[in-house]
Amino acid sequence: xxxxxxEDLSQKLGYSKTLISMVLNGKGDRYGISKKTQxxxxxAVGMMNYTPNKxxxxxxxxxxxxxxxxxxxxxxxxxxxxxxxxxxxxxERGYSLMICxxxxxxxxxxxxxxxxxxxxxxxxxxxxxxFKDSSYYTQPRFSNSPLVFIDRILPLYxxxxxxxxxxxxxxxxxxxxxxxxxxxxxxxxxxxxHLSTTEDRIxxxxxxxxxxxxxxxxxxxxxxxxxxxxxxxxxxxxxxQNTHKDLDAILALDRQIAAAVLKNLQQxxxxxxxxxxxxxxxxxxxxxxxxxxxxxSLSQPVADIGSKASLLLLDIIDGKQLSKSNxxxxxxxxxx
Amino acid sequence: xxxxxxEDLSQKLGYSKTLISMVLNGKGDRYGISKKTQxxxxxAVGMMNYTPNKxxxxxxxxxxxxxxxxxxxxxxxxxxxxxxxxxxxxxERGYSLMICxxxxxxxxxxxxxxxxxxxxxxxxxxxxxxFKDSSYYTQPRFSNSPLVFIDRILPLYxxxxxxxxxxxxxxxxxxxxxxxxxxxxxxxxxxxxHLSTTEDRIxxxxxxxxxxxxxxxxxxxxxxxxxxxxxxxxxxxxxxQNTHKDLDAILALDRQIAAAVLKNLQQxxxxxxxxxxxxxxxxxxxxxxxxxxxxxSLSQPVADIGSKASLLLLDIIDGKQLSKSNxxxxxxxxxx
DNA sequence: GTGAAAGCGCTAACAT
DNA sequence: ATGTTAGCGCTTTCAC
Numbered sequence: 001x002x003x004x005x006x007e008d009l010s011q012k013l014g015y016s017k018t019l020i021s022m023v024l025n026g027k028g029d030r031y032g033i034s035k036k037t038q039x040x041x042x043x044a045v046g047m048m049n050y051t052p053n054k055x056x057x058x059x060x061x062x063x064x065x066x067x068x069x070x071x072x073x074x075x076x077x078x079x080x081x082x083x084x085x086x087x088x089x090x091x092e093r094g095y096s097l098m099i100c101x102x103x104x105x106x107x108x109x110x111x112x113x114x115x116x117x118x119x120x121x122x123x124x125x126x127x128x129x130x131f132k133d134s135s136y137y138t139q140p141r142f143s144n145s146p147l148v149f150i151d152r153i154l155p156l157y158x159x160x161x162x163x164x165x166x167x168x169x170x171x172x173x174x175x176x177x178x179x180x181x182x183x184x185x186x187x188x189x190x191x192x193x194h195l196s197t198t199e200d201r202i203x204x205x206x207x208x209x210x211x212x213x214x215x216x217x218x219x220x221x222x223x224x225x226x227x228x229x230x231x232x233x234x235x236x237x238x239x240x241q242n243t244h245k246d247l248d249a250i251l252a253l254d255r256q257i258a259a260a261v262l263k264n265l266q267q268x269x270x271x272x273x274x275x276x277x278x279x280x281x282x283x284x285x286x287x288x289x290x291x292x293x294x295x296x297s298l299s300q301p302v303a304d305i306g307s308k309a310s311l312l313l314l315d316i317i318d319g320k321q322l323s324k325s326n327x328x329x330x331x332x333x334x335x336x
Numbered sequence: 337x338x339x340x341x342x343e344d345l346s347q348k349l350g351y352s353k354t355l356i357s358m359v360l361n362g363k364g365d366r367y368g369i370s371k372k373t374q375x376x377x378x379x380a381v382g383m384m385n386y387t388p389n390k391x392x393x394x395x396x397x398x399x400x401x402x403x404x405x406x407x408x409x410x411x412x413x414x415x416x417x418x419x420x421x422x423x424x425x426x427x428e429r430g431y432s433l434m435i436c437x438x439x440x441x442x443x444x445x446x447x448x449x450x451x452x453x454x455x456x457x458x459x460x461x462x463x464x465x466x467f468k469d470s471s472y473y474t475q476p477r478f479s480n481s482p483l484v485f486i487d488r489i490l491p492l493y494x495x496x497x498x499x500x501x502x503x504x505x506x507x508x509x510x511x512x513x514x515x516x517x518x519x520x521x522x523x524x525x526x527x528x529x530h531l532s533t534t535e536d537r538i539x540x541x542x543x544x545x546x547x548x549x550x551x552x553x554x555x556x557x558x559x560x561x562x563x564x565x566x567x568x569x570x571x572x573x574x575x576x577q578n579t580h581k582d583l584d585a586i587l588a589l590d591r592q593i594a595a596a597v598l599k600n601l602q603q604x605x606x607x608x609x610x611x612x613x614x615x616x617x618x619x620x621x622x623x624x625x626x627x628x629x630x631x632x633s634l635s636q637p638v639a640d641i642g643s644k645a646s647l648l649l650l651d652i653i654d655g656k657q658l659s660k661s662n663x664x665x666x667x668x669x670x671x672x
Numbered sequence: 673g674t675g676a677a678a679g680c681g682c683t684a685a686c687a688t
Numbered sequence: 689a690t691g692t693t694a695g696c697g698c699t700t701t702c703a704c
Contacts, residue, residue, distance in 0.1 A: 006697070006698070021699060021700090032673060033673060034674095053457075054455060055400070055697080060679085062680080075420045080413070083410060084411045084437055087410075087437070098432060099419075101420055118387050119387045121390055262625070263622075263625035266625070286599075293628075341681060351691090353681090367690090370689065388682070389681050392680070392681035394696095395680090395682075395696050396683050397696085673704105674703105675702105676701105682696090686691105
């Protein structure tokens, strides 16, 4: 029971492979094939469940109908949710998706891009880049490759972006804390620190403070140094506890950091810090509902990022998108 | 600047396409090509960064070097972590991975299997199936398709499996609760209920109880009816609160359920139930560390599932695996 | 309106 | 030990 192919259909229907191929690809009209024959072909083929050989088709046409998604870590729920949305939309349009993780490693991201574009023949890529600057992507050979960047931008690089308003969200979150009478807020960012998301969030934090006329404490903006995150956070909290006894809020720039903060505060319940400090975090998760203390969070429109990015990429592939497109989505403050 | 192909290499090196192809595919020795020419070819090609056209190769050989992964929901961290591991191992061996979600829908799983096998030409599949029984996969046309099932088994169906010891883990978890003097344990399972994982976990719960000589309360095994999980859990807890005032533990069969239980207990803090009940859950997550009460959990060897399944599948594809293989991994009790 | 035939880039059987 | 050649299954130009 081997696979059906055009030759078989040709035999059974009494039409040539050419004609059948044309009809099946919706080009019947263009080539002037009579409506009657078209209907007959579609009808007959419909019941035979024939699927064209993808490789022959790709070899001939140069289009693979698959696109690649590169994120830093697909095990991160933020990205896996986005990926699910992207996959769904692409499937509806006859595309398939290949997902890979760069592990925040520039070299690996390079390899993945090359692999997907050259080796696999992807028709386009969606990338949450881990690069510091744009020098890799500004190479002329990429000027014809349909690329859409999500989540993170590359400074000074004109490209297609779908991102959230990190600055505005951060500003809003910190503003909320200040309105709640918080005066001294510790901001903990992850690594790597060069990401546009991190920078924008920190800027939002800073500007919200200064706009409220609060003095700037540079030592209250700390970033994790890599390695074990729990231990890292523990050290930071111990340090701050001594130097800033009047700390009254902690802003975690992603949910993993928030989890580590909560764990640590729980273990330090005897300390005064633990008692009064408010917790705020980027990213929202169901788990924040059952935490030992309320978490004020900023949920990201995950589904939107995925769908907007997919549709944009398909438009670019189909030549419908002439200039670069910048889509910025807003976040949503969740108070508990 | 178009892509390099064998013809170009042939021109520049002065060898035929055949010879170069043989050498590049490691078949130089088999075809008796002199070591010297082999070295020369490899050397020259090495600096020209040539990658063979995947589609031409697949068309010719019938092998695509990509494999498919079908899970119920890639946005579920349990599966996204597994997927990351699978991807890594496959990459090392020159394969790529395509991931799709079935959304616990049998029809969609069918479509995905057909799509990956027929349309995309996958060399093999790894599946966390959502099917109730094996009738779909026992079709003769699948007898030659390399398939590995993970996480969930299909009763009475001889196949390649990589799963965890759901029964034993559940038994151990409940045994621990009993040893802590718990006497009445509510067990909440997710939907769909027919999954082997759910059944095995419930059986482990039951047997642990009966082995301790505790009477069976069938109404203490409840399953979510679908729809909003928080609301669902809320109703269950309200109900049980009235009928079983002496409830002293809750076993959640997955982490989403545990999250909902914790959220609800928090809101019901005035109720007596909330005070004394212990919480146990399948699946572990960092978030359990910062919860409003300690969660006893059962972590699953996620990385192992992925790597064992990938290696098994590759062995099957390479014909190294003659009989069906059943790999069962143990869980790890985490007490907080 | 419809069909024959060339060729996408690769591999492997067959020559030499 | 190396090269020639015939396809893999599809699309598309060109001829009728």
